[in-house]
Amino acid sequence: MHNGRLDVRRRSSGAMLYAVLTLLCLVVLLPIAVLVSASFSSENALVQHGYSLLPQQFTTAAYGYILSNPRQILASYGVTVFVTMVGTPASLLITALLAYPLSRKDFFYNRQLSFYVFFTMLFNGGLVPWYIVVTQIFHLKDTLWVLIVLHLVTPWYVLLMRTFFSALPHEIVESAKIDGVGEYRLFLQIILPLSAPVLATVGLFSALMFWNDWWLGLLYIEDRDLIPLQYLLYTTVKNIEVLDSLPTSTGTAIPSESARMAMAVIAIGPIALLYAFFQKYFVRGLTVGAIKG
DSSP states (O other), X not given: OHHHHHHXXXXXXXXXXXXXXXXXXXXXXXXXXXXXXXXXXXXXXXXHHOOOSSOSSOOOHHHHHHTTSHHXXXXXXXHHHHHHHHHHHHHHHHHHHHHHHHHOTTXXXXXXXXXXXXXXXXXXXXXXXXXXIIIIISOOTXXXXXXXXXXXXXXXXXXXXXXXXXXXXXXXXXXXXXXXXXXXXXXXXXXXXXXXXXXXXXXXXXXXXXXXXXXXXXXXXXXXXXXXXXXXXXXXXXXXXXXXXXXXXXXOOOOHHHHHHHHHHHHHHHHHTHHHHHHHHHHHHHHHHTSOO
16 A cells, blocks of 8 residues: 555656656747747738747748858858867867866876966956967968867866866776776776766867857958858848848838848757757766866
8 A cells, every 4th residue: 555655656756747847848949939930920920910939921031031142151051060070079189188187186287287277267368469369470360270279178168077087986097007008098998988978068068169159250250251150140130230220212121030030040950959969968967077176
């Protein structure tokens, strides 16, 4: 009898948990559904009736307006995809190579280097010296590398990965050294395979950073063929705002609201698919990396 009541309680608790999780999923998905719906709604319907879950006066005018210059869109997509595909693994490797020595207590310069990494989280030299160094010393202006190199190391990711490495059993390192394993082999064949959760987490953060970056394009890119996708969408929004404020002789309204929604759909579509692949590592990488300071 007691076991039966316990099973009923467990089932009811499980049902409540699933109900709460379902509600949370709906809360997350509803804004995305409204976003997609608005991108396929006519401008007049959005102005008159507002946003809804289903498109009002279905039209693809917003996408037609944005894709009126497909060459530029494709070029910007190519730039952003290249920067993300090259920058993410490069950033992940460099971050791991920096974080692993910081996690080793037998590393002589542990405290000094850790302080240097932490210091850069709080202070920087300012925009003008940074711009001068990038353009006058490294000559990275109007190159794809300026969109990659400046995001290769993020101090917070270094500290997150260092904390995860510190949580790994130290006996693994000692056993490997007893067996004659060198430092490079230890790092590549033992430490990295055990660190899949934090690598996936930091890799996802880095991919989002490279994909969503528009600030570096604004500062350092003037060549139209090298403009990243997010900066192109940013300039498109500004152009729509300017054109929308001007009187038109043809009487044709610019799909300003629906075009903004369509641009958001175009921007978030590919990168959102990454969550499906990294979701199982994401929470574990964050929680384990945050256990210790």
